């Protein structure tokens with residue numbers, strides 16, 4: 001038995017351990033706080049459409065002789081609020097699924113040019129309504145390992161935003177390029193841009209630059225959080241550049257081969 005092998009921690013070691021312990025505690029506190037904040041945000045977001053529906057329904061219940069036109073108007077407002085509630089829940093479920101540790105990617109070797117074409121084809125009717133040009137520039141054929149559903153969700157959200165936060169007669173340009181290791185999808189638009197002070201926050205859940213405006217154009221504030229989460233799952237990253245009044249460009253970079 002060699003006594004000198006049991007070393008009593010000296011002062012610096014004790015200080016280091018205490019420091020590490022305090023750091024861990026503060027991290028746990030932050031996690032707890034951000035979870036509470038998330039739950040309170042979710043509750044708030046889900047309650048808003050419910051409150052509107054309640055007000056609309058209450059003003060019809062028990063009322064006799066409501067003019068047909070007014071009745072129709074209230075009913076269509078209620079339907080719009082139901083759609084909104086539905087969109088929030090769908091987005092939340094996508095996000096929760098993506099955030100799960102066990103949520104593995106269902107990776108396949110796919111033609112990315114084709115996937116982007118399909119995304120634009122699906123969104124073209126929405127863009128056409130506001131005469132927004134959807135352009136696809138593919139610099140080369142790209143095949144890569146992606147989860148079709150999650151990749152499509154990530155890029156669709158960016159293109160949808162490019163349309164939503166655009167001006168009538170504007171454009172959204174999707175560019176595909178690759179090098180020997182990564183492929184790059186750029187989604188650029190001619191829209192309103194993002195104020196500098198908001199750029200750092202747009203990927204946060206429920207964050208919207210202009211709440212009332214976003215509500216008008218049908219945002220939940222979850223789209224970019226979903227996109228970032230899906231891109232990160234592919235071991236990729238996403239960057240944004242924007243200038244108010246000129247437009248925004250998101251660049252997604254994803255490795256060509258997936259290593260779990």
Ligand code: ADP
Nearest residue numbers: 161165193202208209219220221222223224248
């Ligand atoms: P939302 O559902 O509100 O669109 P997102 O998470 O997709 O939520 O985006 C968060 C916010 O970032 C939006 O509310 C909007 O203010 C801003 N934003 C996102 N994309 C763009 C864009 N292409 N141009 C201008 N603003 C954008």
